[in-house]
Every structure is written in structure tokens, then in C-alpha cells.
Amino acid sequence: MIDVILNKGKEKAALQRHPWIFSGAINKVQGAPLNGEVVKVLAADKSFLAYGYYNSQSRVAVRLLEWEENNTIDTDWYRHKLKQSIAARAHVLKNDDTNTCRLVFSEADYLPGLIVDKYAGFLSLQILSAGIETVKEDIINILRAELNPAGIFDKSDATARTHENLELSQGLLWGEVPPEFIEVKENGVRYHINIADGQKSGFYCDQRDNREILAAYTQEKEVLDCFCYSGGFTLNSLKNGAKHVTSVDSSALAIETLKHNLGLNGFTEDQQTSIQSDVNKQLRVFKEEGKKFDVIILDPPKYAPSRSALDRAARAYKDLNRLGMLLLKPGGMMATYSCSGAVDLETFKQIIAWAALDAEKEVQIIRQFHQPEDHPVRISFPEGEYLKGLLIRVL
Structure with a gap:
């Protein structure tokens, strides 16, 4: 096995079991490892630190996997990690009301670059690291043996693959x-989802808990669901007795899927209005029309893919939330989210404060939202805590 030796003083993160070694921390690579090959990472004094995937093309040059020197990274090692991850989610799927969740969450489950989502009898895989790409067939075979799915579909079309010098990939794996x-079913709500053409891996199961929590505030309310996608917040609100939900998304497929899902759950056209439009533009139209809502949901895409985009993202979040506040009835509530890992909760609160100042509104935080348990946050990898949200009351 090839040794990767770190610069003096650069071993601290590895000792604390953070899974990333950046290229600038490396002093010497003894040999010429292939991208995705498992290497041994050593401190400057040559003491063992961990095993990990090497990639000379990535800013994260090594993604650490294993900190016990006597453990071998082989098929049995992957089988153990996958079985451990699947078992940890078993109780989420025991309830007949839910048959979809995330089974493997990359670094949080000690498998950096692997995401596995279960959608009824099918699995959707995202392979985002060269290391996982090299063992893709082993992963598929283990998942087949453990879960006996009807099919396994590759959704490795995320731009994150380009940072690993991997081509985008999509199609049937098995x-x-x-x-x-x-x-699929989630919290008793039925959804039609499209794996091949849908966003991300096909569905946003990371909002499962938040959809159910927020629904309790929507009974007999006029609700606006922005960036509605396939209708998670819309459907939960209607299930809980919302008076009417207006749903906005720029994607034609999202609106088409939402309409499928409305019929699937027995909701009628007079209970909901679907609008295909850019959300920011539509919010301005509502403002000009004098429209007001009791509850507004803002669940935008990732505005800050990296810390370098933080300033631009902060302005986008502020403007979006300012517009939302202006459309609320007095005492109305807004559930606002960020899925940008670069935006931590305190920064997000500050952005909301700026939006309130610009909107000339008084705001109270009612509760905070987080990602659910099938998207765990590994204590040594706080970067995995990407989803955060606030339920605010605008006075």
C-alpha cells in the first residue's frame, strides 16, 4: 500500500477523525497511486493515522475511511459498513406509512462519496468520489444481497463528480x-417520483420530519409553498386541513409531478393552485396584486455551493425572505430553509434579521428545523449538517 506522508503539524484533523485531507497538507506521496486507490496516511513522524481514498485531481486529496491499522479495506469491510447503515434506518421503514428514506449518507456513514436512497422497491445511487467508483460493483452486489431491490439506478449526475475528475453518469445499474x-409513501402521504428525470436522487426525503411538523400550523390557513418541487409541503398542508395551497416552482416536471400527487392523495383542484414560474418573479407579482398569505414556505435550492459563494448567497437569501415577509398577513408564519452547507444556522439567522430590517417587520423565531435522522451529522464532520430552517412569526 502506498504511503501518503503529511506535513509536520497537519495531522490534527485526522487524529480527530475528520475525513478530509487537503492537498496542501501533504508532504510526500511514496509511489504513484491511482485515483480512487486506498492509501495509508502517515504523520510527519511516520506514525499511522488512517486509510483513505487518494485522488490527485481533487482539492480533498484523501478521503479517510478507517482509523484502525489492523482493519483491511476489502469487500467484507464494505459489507459491514453498508449493513450498519441500513440497520440504523430500519425503524424508519417499519411503519407502513413510510417506505422511502436515505440508507447511506456519505461521510456521515463512513462511506465518503456514496449516497443510497430507497424508493419503495427501488434504490437510487449517487457515487461522488473516485474511491467509491472503483468499488461500484461490490457496492451493487452487497445492496442486492442485503435488500433484494427490484432495480438499482445510477443518479451520479451531480457536478461534484467533476471535482473528482469523474464523468457524469446516469442509468440502470441492475x-x-x-x-x-x-x-412511495412518506408520513402517510403518497407520492409519484421520477428517479431518472427528477432532481437530486429523485426526491427530497431530508424534509420528511419538517413537512410533518409544519403541517400542524396550516389547518384552515391560506398557504404559499415556494420551490414546491413534487409537493411535499403542499400535500402535508392539505392533509392537515389547509384552506388552500398555492404552489410555485420553475420546473415543468415538478408541477406535472405535483399534479399527479394531488390526484393520488384525493385532493381536488379547488384546494390547490399550481404556478410554473420563477419564484422571485412570482413573489413580486403577488406583491403587486396585493396577495397575502397566512403561511409561506421558502425551500430554495442550494444558493451557496461553497464558502466562496457565501456573500452572493446571503444577498439572495435576504431578498427572497424579505419578499416573503411582505406577503404575510399580520401574525402570519414563514418556514424558511437553507440547504447550503456553507451557511451555518447563526449566519442564516443573521440573514433573516437583515431581511426583517429591510422589510420593516418585527420577527419572532418560533422553532428551528434540522435534517432528519437518516441524514445524521457525524460529530467529527460538522460539514455534514447542511439543512437548517426557521419557523418565524412576522408581526
């Missing part, structure tokens, strides 16, 4: 081709 719409 078994049946998923139908155009797979029917």
Missing part, C-alpha cells in the same frame, strides 16, 4: 428499469 413514476 435489475428492472424504474417506471416513469414510482409510488
